[in-house]
Amino acid sequence: MNVLIVYAHPERRSLNGAINDFTVERLRANGHDVQVSDLYAMNWKAPLDANDVRERNADAPFHASRDSKHAFANGLQSRDIEMEQDKLRWADALILQFPMWWFSMPAIMKGWVERVYAYGFGYGVGEHSDTHWGDRYGEGMMAGKRAMIVVTTGGWESHYSARGINGPIDDILFPIQHGVLFYPGFDVLPPFVLYETHRMDDARLKATYDALGTRLDRLWDDTPIAYRKQNHGDYAIPQLVLRDELAAGTSGFGAHID
Known part of the structure; x- marks a missing residue:
């Protein structure tokens, strides 16, 4: 299988760098082809x-979605965007690896998403009607591919628990997992989260490699998060609200998991 790792950390000699090296080695040892987009490098x-648009009329106001749509449809995207889109087409699985900074991914990775997920590629795909509202949330260009987040954080696991001060880790990662990954069609695996990164010794690093290695070995076997698909009957269209009889009494992110 083909695996694309999009990696965002400014220091290769960091813990994240070591984890990235381990991930590449483990996947290749399992017979997979791997590409790494090291965004800082x-x-x-x-x-x-x-x-981001070649041959653009510089006098016209820039409009993010319209210009993106025009560039994608007419082969006028900047070359770096096209190369990353080609990697995504090639990949059977995507791994996003990053340190959690201010409750999300680093800005450079957010910029990768914003630029590479062009109109017609990451969004704006499919028909919009009274029965089908675009190919998204379980459908889209990435349907049939798998994705997983590998994220590090300095906070304790308890800080990200159900009653922890930072909020539940699944809620914090929901915009990335459900939005950035499930939206264009990926089957999203549970995240690999490493807490208290400042408290790392040889024994804990070995345990981390063992746990991550197991997850990587099961990349095509583990069950994805059971997000509800938009166009399969769970949501009223075009309102895109979960039907009353489903997850009764539940609201928030959890209602969108079956």
């Missing part, structure tokens, strides 16, 4: 702007 341009 690539000097990836984070902002989505008019420079």
Whole structure:
């Protein structure tokens, strides 16, 4: 299988760098082909702007979605965007690896998503009618592929528990897992989260490698998170609200998991 790792950490000699090296080695040892988009090493341009469109009328106001749609449809995207889209087409699985900074991914990775997920590629796909509201949330260009987050954080696991001060880790990662990954069609695996990264010794690092290695070995066997698909009857269309008889009495992120 083909695995794309999008990696965002500014220091290769960090714990994240070591985890990234281990991940690549383990996947290749299992017979998989691996590509790594090391965003800092690539000097990836984070902002989505008019420079992402070739042969653009510089006098016209920039409109993010319209310009993205035009560039994607007419082969006018900047080359770095096209190369990352080609990697996603090639990949059977995507791993996003990053340290949690301010409750989300680093800005450089958010910029990768904003630029690579072009209109017609990551969103704006499929018909919109009274029975089908675009190919998204379980459908789309990435349908049939798998995805997983590998994330590190300095906080304790208890800080991210159901009653922890930071909020439940599944809620914090929901916009990434359900939005960035499930939205364009990926089957999303439970995340691999490493807490208290400042308290790492040789024994804990070995335990981390053992646990992550097991997850990587089961990349195609583990059961994805059971997010509800948008166009399969669970949601009223076009309102896109969960039907009353489903998850009765439940609201928030949890209602969107079957």
